[in-house]
Amino acid sequence: MTATTGHPPGRRRVGVIGLGMASAPHAQSLIDLRDRVEVAGGFSPSAERRAGFAARFGLPVVDSLDALLDDPGLSAILLLTPPDTHADLVTRCAAAGKHVLLEKPLDATPAGARAVxxxxxxxxxxxxxxxxxxxxxxxxxxAGLMRDGTLGRPLSAAVAVRWWRDAAYYDQPGRGMKARDGGGVLLTQAIHTLDVFVGLLGLPDRVAGFAATSALRRIDTEDTVAAALRYGDGMLATIDATTAAYPGYPERIEIAGTGGSAVLTGDRLEVQLVGGDRIEVGQDGATLGGGADPMAFSHQHHRAVLSDFLDALDEGRPPRVDGREALKVHRLIEAILRASDGGTSVEVGTD
Structure with a gap:
């Protein structure tokens, strides 16, 4: 393969499907990791988007999906299309024998997420x-402090994602609608913070909550959510999420444990231990992507995910966030919305 393709041994050929707004940090990550990965081509049904992607990033494009799926030398697909397309496209990638790095969420519907x-x-x-x-x-x-017991047993936690999205954001056809996106602030924006929360503390046993759509925009998904969570060991937690908080504020996770308290504000961690020690990690607490420009953030963490994905393929192990791990945050979101629809608390399901 090396002689015919010209890429160094071990360098993987990948394709990109979906060249919209979400493609930029992925493309930048692929360029950064060009010593490990070769882009065989990017595809969008839109000729305009293909041309724009090629011009902006200097990466090749193809004019059909099959040009990627039928390429025997291509091992993986970065799938960056809208959520309502994921189940179908992942099924096609699987049939073609391609590994997939999928832009969140898994799919627009619970059934589709499980099908993926x-x-x-x-x-x-x-x-x-x-x-x-x-x-x-x-x-x-x-996560390390939680694992080694530094914070002790968690007693109470709170999540706040108080972001802003302006009218222009919702002008794109289908944005904020169940038919395309599958969900609103929980599935589209707060999913990242909720995934971190679930990764740190696991899933609760029961959830109660309310979800509503504000008068700011004409969408059929929620843009304001308040929820309460109860864990099997007695820990309680709250979730406050909205895209109606102008001009947008850093997302926040607070955890109070028997050994001390931790606060994640944007990309900054502050820990105060009972014995008096303090731990501080990260920047000044400002968040990026929480205001009117959803793409105003560095691509460094996208690059880290892509690097881990490539490592997983090389080492024959699951990525740090694989499908089963991603299903956990989906189950939490589903439970909150079921609780809101039913006006009562519900059990969090298992797969």
């Missing part, structure tokens, strides 16, 4: 999911 995971597992292929906030240095440090 089942298709890849059934084909014996690797599925990675772009839930990149777990790769923040502050989050990794807090």
């Amino acid at each position: 995971v089942a298709a890849m597992e059934g084909a014996g292929l690797t599925l990675g999911v772009m839930l990149q906030h777990r790769f923040r240095a502050s989050v990794e440090r807090l």
